[in-house]
Amino acid sequence: MSLVNSTDLLVRARAGRYAVPAFNIVDFATARAAIEMARKKNSPLILQTSQSVVEYYGYKAIASWVNSLLSDKSGGKISDEVVLHLDHGTKMEVIKGCIENGWSSVMIDASRFSFEENMRLTKEVVDMAHARGISAEGELGHIGGVEDHINIDKDKARLTEPESVVEFFEKTGVDSLAVAIGTAHGKYEGSGPKLDFERLAEINAITPRPLVLHGCSDIPKEQILKLIANGASKINVSTEVKIRYADSLIEYLSSHREEYNPMKFIENSHKRLMDLFNMLIDWCGSSDKRGDK
């Protein structure tokens, strides 16, 4: 099965009041664990790559991991509904590279610019992506925190103004939109996130297309469910995947000091990542929501 874009998945999720899980992958092992768990749960899945992951491995390597995993049907007849998505594209050359090298969805993050400039750049990417049947996500408002090459000071984070959302969708033609309502990238400090659920519900009531929530690591289950109930159709989890991966290596290697066979700790990490993806897919409510592809 080849990759699909995210348009149909997210429209269905919005109508069905669940969310599509979007996990950041950093290597073959993370991609494999995510695809395996999505198959097990009959869930649609968005695999996301940051720009730095793309720049480190190159387009061909990443596209070949994902496509080889999807073509491996050793367990019998398996269908998938998987999207390969660029997360936070800020460099035009990387966005173009993904569009030309097998990604089925891209995000253009021009949220640091003015409203007008954000719309202009987003529309440019939307036109380029749509010409090839690829979906596009934009960002309006400014999500705080640290992720990859993006580091937004708390004071510079800006919540999305509901009245600007409709115009943004209309003028750019973007398929989905990341909104800022208090989630942040990276780890939460102190008492955790302060989420503006009313703002999310208000935006969702007027928006013509699905909304995306970034920075969903380390948020308690009840709050994730509330985000989805208030209109989040795509739940992005990156930091938690990285923490789980790092912790699995630390746990294993610190209790097996003589171990030198990477297969042992790779297998352990695989199990621990599968557990995390299993839990997050349950929270998203996307089990058995895979389309008949």
Ligand SMILES: [Zn+2]
């Ligand atoms: Zn993000």
